[in-house]
Amino acid sequence: AQSVTQLDSQVPVFEEAPVELRCNYSSSVSVYLFWYVQYPNQGLQLLLKYLSGSTLVKGINGFEAEFNKSQTSFHLRKPSVHISDTAEYFCAVIPRGGYQKVTFGIGTKLQVIP
Amino acid sequence: ETGVTQTPRHLVMGMTNKKSLKCEQHLGHNAMYWYKQSAKKPLELMFVYSLEERVENNSVPSRFSPECPNSSHLFLHLHTLQPEDSALYLCASSQDGTLNTEAFFGQGTRLTVV
Numbered sequence: 238a239q240s241v242t243q244l245d246s247q248v249p250v251f252e253e254a255p256v257e258l259r260c261n262y263s264s265s266v267s268v269y270l271f272w273y274v275q276y277p278n279q280g281l282q283l284l285l286k287y288l289s290g291s292t293l294v295k296g297i298n299g300f301e302a303e304f305n306k307s308q309t310s311f312h313l314r315k316p317s318v319h320i321s322d323t324a325e326y327f328c329a330v331i332p333r334g335g336y337q338k339v340t341f342g343i344g345t346k347l348q349v350i351p
Numbered sequence: 352e353t354g355v356t357q358t359p360r361h362l363v364m365g366m367t368n369k370k371s372l373k374c375e376q377h378l379g380h381n382a383m384y385w386y387k388q389s390a391k392k393p394l395e396l397m398f399v400y401s402l403e404e405r406v407e408n409n410s411v412p413s414r415f416s417p418e419c420p421n422s423s424h425l426f427l428h429l430h431t432l433q434p435e436d437s438a439l440y441l442c443a444s445s446q447d448g449t450l451n452t453e454a455f456f457g458q459g460t461r462l463t464v465v
Contacts, residue, residue, distance in 0.1 A: 343391065
């Protein structure tokens with residue numbers, strides 16, 4: 238079994254400031270890692286994913302995340318946020334070789350302040 | 352527009368009613384999913400269909416009954432629901448049944464049980 242912890246339920250940040258959304262996971266096996274974004278009244282949209290290779294993953298809208306195996310973390314970062322980044326962000330994991338045993342975190346609401 | 356369409360967008364139903372949620376994807380994907388999103392709780396995977404066969408059923412109460420008549424359509428039949436079933440129900444599809452291929456989500460159906 239695996240679990241995903243997103244410690245921050247809400248993160249307010251001023252426009253053009255950097256932001257980091259934290260995600261930690263636990264799993265007895267290796268996992269694939271994902272970040273999804275949900276804009277108001279919308280479904281989830283994939284931001285980025287880590288499957289293998291370079292631990293720094295770049296996604297859409299200027300976001301990136303770094304996989305840290307020793308700390309079992311996959312934090313999401315953006316150097317300069319925009320108002321349009323206001324949304325809820327979900328971290329998710331799936332075990333390698335697993336068939337849709339996806340586990341989502343509880344989500345972090347990013348509020349960008351003008 | 353993600354290529355996954357859910358109807359209706361909003362639904363209010365009494366505990367004795369029977370209703371159905373519909374999901375349609377025009378992406379040529381082989382796998383479809385139902386998720387439940389409740390406030391302050393992680394996204395819950397309910398059902399997975401791959402090539403029209405149910406491959407995952409995560410201990411969902413029998414008052415939720417999925418149906419996948421073909422690879423483009425997915426239904427969730429609802430009957431004798433409880434108020435705690437009120438939530439956003441999200442449909443998703445992917446090329447195959449593993450989440451290391453990107454999942455595309457619909458906008459969801461906001462269900463309120465009164």
